[in-house]
Amino acid sequence: MNLYFSDHDQGQTFFQDRMQRSREWKGGEDIIKMGTEKQTYLNYINGEWIHSSTGKIKASLNPADIDDIVGYVQESSAEDVNAAVEAARRAQAAWRKLSGPKRGEYLFRAADVLEKRLDEIAETMTREMGKTLPEAKGEVQRGVNILRYYAGEGMRSIGEVIPSTDSEALMFTTRVPLGVVGVITPWNFPVAIPIWKIAPAIVYGNTVVFKPAQETAVTAAKIVECFDEAGLPAGVVNLVTGKGSVIGNAIAEHPHIHGITFTGSNEVGKTIAQKAVARGAKYQLEMGGKNPVIVLEDADLDRAVEATISGGLRSTGQKCTATSRVFVQSSIYESFKEQLLAKIKQLKIGDGLEEGVWMGPCASQKQLETVLSYIQKGIEEGATLVYGGQRLTDGERAKGFYVQPTIFENVSPDMTIAREEIFGPVLALIKVDSLEEALSLANDTPFGLSASIFTQNIGKMLAFIQDIEAGLVRINEESAGVELQAPFGGMKQSSSHSREQGRAAIEFFTAMKTVFVKG
Numbered sequence: 091m092n093l094y095f096s097d098h099d100q101g102q103t104f105f106q107d108r109m110q111r112s113r114e115w116k117g118g119e120d121i122i123k124m125g126t127e128k129q130t131y132l133n134y135i136n137g138e139w140i141h142s143s144t145g146k147i148k149a150s151l152n153p154a155d156i157d158d159i160v161g162y163v164q165e166s167s168a169e170d171v172n173a174a175v176e177a178a179r180r181a182q183a184a185w186r187k188l189s190g191p192k193r194g195e196y197l198f199r200a201a202d203v204l205e206k207r208l209d210e211i212a213e214t215m216t217r218e219m220g221k222t223l224p225e226a227k228g229e230v231q232r233g234v235n236i237l238r239y240y241a242g243e244g245m246r247s248i249g250e251v252i253p254s255t256d257s258e259a260l261m262f263t264t265r266v267p268l269g270v271v272g273v274i275t276p277w278n279f280p281v282a283i284p285i286w287k288i289a290p291a292i293v294y295g296n297t298v299v300f301k302p303a304q305e306t307a308v309t310a311a312k313i314v315e316c317f318d319e320a321g322l323p324a325g326v327v328n329l330v331t332g333k334g335s336v337i338g339n340a341i342a343e344h345p346h347i348h349g350i351t352f353t354g355s356n357e358v359g360k361t362i363a364q365k366a367v368a369r370g371a372k373y374q375l376e377m378g379g380k381n382p383v384i385v386l387e388d389a390d391l392d393r394a395v396e397a398t399i400s401g402g403l404r405s406t407g408q409k410c411t412a413t414s415r416v417f418v419q420s421s422i423y424e425s426f427k428e429q430l431l432a433k434i435k436q437l438k439i440g441d442g443l444e445e446g447v448w449m450g451p452c453a454s455q456k457q458l459e460t461v462l463s464y465i466q467k468g469i470e471e472g473a474t475l476v477y478g479g480q481r482l483t484d485g486e487r488a489k490g491f492y493v494q495p496t497i498f499e500n501v502s503p504d505m506t507i508a509r510e511e512i513f514g515p516v517l518a519l520i521k522v523d524s525l526e527e528a529l530s531l532a533n534d535t536p537f538g539l540s541a542s543i544f545t546q547n548i549g550k551m552l553a554f555i556q557d558i559e560a561g562l563v564r565i566n567e568e569s570a571g572v573e574l575q576a577p578f579g580g581m582k583q584s585s586s587h588s589r590e591q592g593r594a595a596i597e598f599f600t601a602m603k604t605v606f607v608k609g
């Protein structure tokens with residue numbers, strides 16, 4: 091039996107899980123071993139931390155060490171989603187009536203709380219999904235900055251005055267919230283992505299039902315704790331954790347959820363879109379990438395090598411903006427490859443909590459298996475494995491989901507590793523003779539998220555900006571890297587053609603009204 095002890099009296103939102111106790115019989119004595127007690131994180135509905143109606147919990151494991159349980163999270167049901175939607179609906183009327191600046195004040199307070207807890211939440215993130223601690227800290231700081239940006243958004247314009255053909259009339263646009271918004275997020279940016287969806291949703295007057303990836307549900311609960319501590323009114327943000335096929339699906343199908351914002355795989359994104367269209371809900375999808383980098387013969391080679399490594403391998407390649415195809419002009423191909431390999435061999439791979447580690451494990455066993463299966467496909471389909479390709483299981487790494495950074499060459503455009511999103515530290519090097527050839531191959535993909543080029547030639551830069559099919563176009567910089575004040579999103583199958591972040595967020599999270607007033 092689970093015995094839960096509430097720590098609410100001390101202002102805490104967790105419960106202690108006494109399942110960690112075990113009994114041992116030693117020298118005639120019955121000894122209770124406390125072991126390490128783990129926190130159980132609850133759903134957050136209508137301002138209360140509550141258990142799922144299923145009574146089921148799931149351990150969230152550290153991908154660097156599967157013996158390390160980060161915490162227990164709720165395996166909820168559609169019934170819990172119904173309760174969360176009901177709370178969000180009830181909260182909506184009063185929340186939307188607050189002024190934008192007033193709603194912004196709550197976001198400023200949440201930013202302060204998150205900033206105070208930066209180190210602790212970053213450490214939880216590293217333990218839960220493996221990215222290195224400096225990267226995790228950078229991401230939490232980004233979360234703080236996003237909250238402050240959208241807090242300020244509460245004071246900015248929500249419409250414009252348009253001259254009417256009737257000189258005695260006033261015509262203008264204004265914006266209203268959608269209502270209840272479902273936020274479905276992945277595990278690869280467990281702080282930044284939820285915050286860049288939740289912050290604009292609530293500052294524009296919506297209320298939220300938040301379903302994070304189960305792999306990073308502890309980190310998600312900690313974000314929600316920050317909103318709770320900031321005094322956000324009950325029901326404005328609700329958290330329900332559990333399986334995507336159960337909780338995510340219930341959100342997609344719920345008749346009282348008016349908008350769904352999703353980041354994750356194309357497969358799931360498409361089903362969400364179909365369900366949203368079927369019931370007339372608004373939706374926004376950010377999905378995969380197969381992002382190219384083009385390195386031309388006049389490039390600054392050191393910079394191009396650094397950026398390829400950083401863009402392709404940081405966060406173990408688990409970014410939708412990660413570099414995965416590298417098109418290198420023939421005349422510099424060998425020297426680029428040599429420099430790339432020399433640098434990659436020096437990367438330290440290990441537990442992201444350890445100082446000096448550059449690349450952590452894959453975020454889960456499933457993700458490790460996916461990456462290894464793509465590497466195997468690359469070999470079977472005839473690409474040349476130049477470096478890596480193996481799981482790392484020596485010493486402490488035996489307990490984690492580590493894979494070597496992996497480089498392929500002789501990759502042809504029809505190979506699986508040139509076409510599908512791998513979401514791991516795998517780079518395909520492809521030799522090209524000209525910018526035109528590079529552009530044509532780079533565009534030969536269903537995706538269109540991010541792309542970069544290395545060249546000193548302004549004409550080639552301009553041709554790239556014009557002709558590359560990508561929502562994020564980067565010159566002499568890595569393919570990853572998103573600024574919170576700028577629109578973010580992809581072309582083709584990388585997104586639902588909408589944009590997130592910056593001022594662009596207003597387009598999804600509000601509905602526009604055109605008003606005509608005649609005195």
Ligand SMILES: NC(=O)C1=CN([C@@H]2O[C@H](COP(=O)(O)OP(=O)(O)OC[C@H]3O[C@@H](n4cnc5c(N)ncnc54)[C@H](O)[C@@H]3O)[C@@H](O)[C@H]2O)C=CC1
Pocket residue numbers: 274275276277278301302303304332333334335336337338339342353354355356358359361362376377378379409410457460511512513
């Ligand atoms: N664009 C991006 O940033 C991301 C892309 N991916 C891609 O997806 C692959 C698989 O990763 P997963 O974590 O399995 O991604 P996923 O698309 O299954 O999960 C993303 C979110 O959707 C939820 N979800 C899952 N099934 C659902 C359903 N039927 N209805 C509604 N929501 C559902 C998940 O619980 C999670 O919160 C990766 O290898 C990568 O290629 C994954 C995460 C982020």
Ligand SMILES: O=C(O)CCC(=O)C(=O)O
Pocket residue numbers: 278279283353408409410411570571572
């Ligand atoms: O590159 C970034 O900072 C953001 C990437 C992203 O949104 C993703 O991987 O889901």
